[in-house]
Amino acid sequence: MPGPEPLPLLLLDVDGPLNAYGRSSEQLPLDAFERPCSPEWLARLPQDASAPVKPLRVYLRRSHGTSLQALGFELCWATAWMNEANLWIGSALGLPPLPFIDFGDELFTKDPNGLHWKTRKILAYAQGRAFAWVDDELSNADRAYVAAHHDAPALLRHVDPGTGLAEEDFCALRDWAASLQ
Numbered sequence: 428m429p430g431p432e433p434l435p436l437l438l439l440d441v442d443g444p445l446n447a448y449g450r451s452s453e454q455l456p457l458d459a460f461e462r463p464c465s466p467e468w469l470a471r472l473p474q475d476a477s478a479p480v481k482p483l484r485v486y487l488r489r490s491h492g493t494s495l496q497a498l499g500f501e502l503c504w505a506t507a508w509m510n511e512a513n514l515w516i517g518s519a520l521g522l523p524p525l526p527f528i529d530f531g532d533e534l535f536t537k538d539p540n541g542l543h544w545k546t547r548k549i550l551a552y553a554q555g556r557a558f559a560w561v562d563d564e565l566s567n568a569d570r571a572y573v574a575a576h577h578d579a580p581a582l583l584r585h586v587d588p589g590t591g592l593a594e595e596d597f598c599a600l601r602d603w604a605a606s607l608q
Contacts, residue, residue: 433556435500435556435557435559435580436500436501436557436559437561438505438552438561439502439503439506440505440560440563440564440586441504441516442506443587443591444592445487445491445520445592446485446486447459448486455486459486459488460487460489461484462485462486462487463484465483466508467511468508491520492517492520494592495520495522498597498601498604499604500600500604502525503527505549505562507535509528510527528548530544533545543565543568543569550572550577555577555578555579557579557607558579559581561586561592562583562585562586563585565583565585570583582600582603584599
């Protein structure tokens with residue numbers, strides 16, 4: 428007898444959905460807090476070789492950890508932060524250590540078809556499971572690729588990077604997960 432269906436995956440980007448950017452600290456929600464971070468991937472970005480790598484000023488919302496855990500998804504990092512998201516982001520939000528997608532050599536590479544550099548690895552990780560992906564860099568090319576190459580339900584939810592995950596995003600995720608029942 429087959430076991431119960433696994434929970435759908437919720438694939439989390441950090442910068443944009445959890446770390447809202449492009450606003451002044453005065454415009455952030457009341458429960459936002461600053462977390463200076465120095466992840467290793469910063470050194471892989473194009474930069475002036477003579478300048479030291481500056482820590483990131485990440486702004487997180489205290490409510491996000493609890494809200495994410497209450498959604499009824501299996502959470503997974505889908506971010507350039509990879510496992511470092513557990514150290515810098517998840518721990519600050521009260522999340523347990525989460526699995527992560529290892530983007531390896533695909534990190535920040537341009538796709539000739541206009542896909543996000545995460546898209547192919549995300550489908551390989553999902554292995555036919557239902558998933559929702561929250562990111563601030565999703566495009567119609569990503570949606571079309573997922574629709575053509577993934578047989579299970581998938582929700583690609585664009586998040587405003589200036590706001591981060593908002594109540595409307597949490598509602599959409601809850602509604603989508605409920606529609607799978």
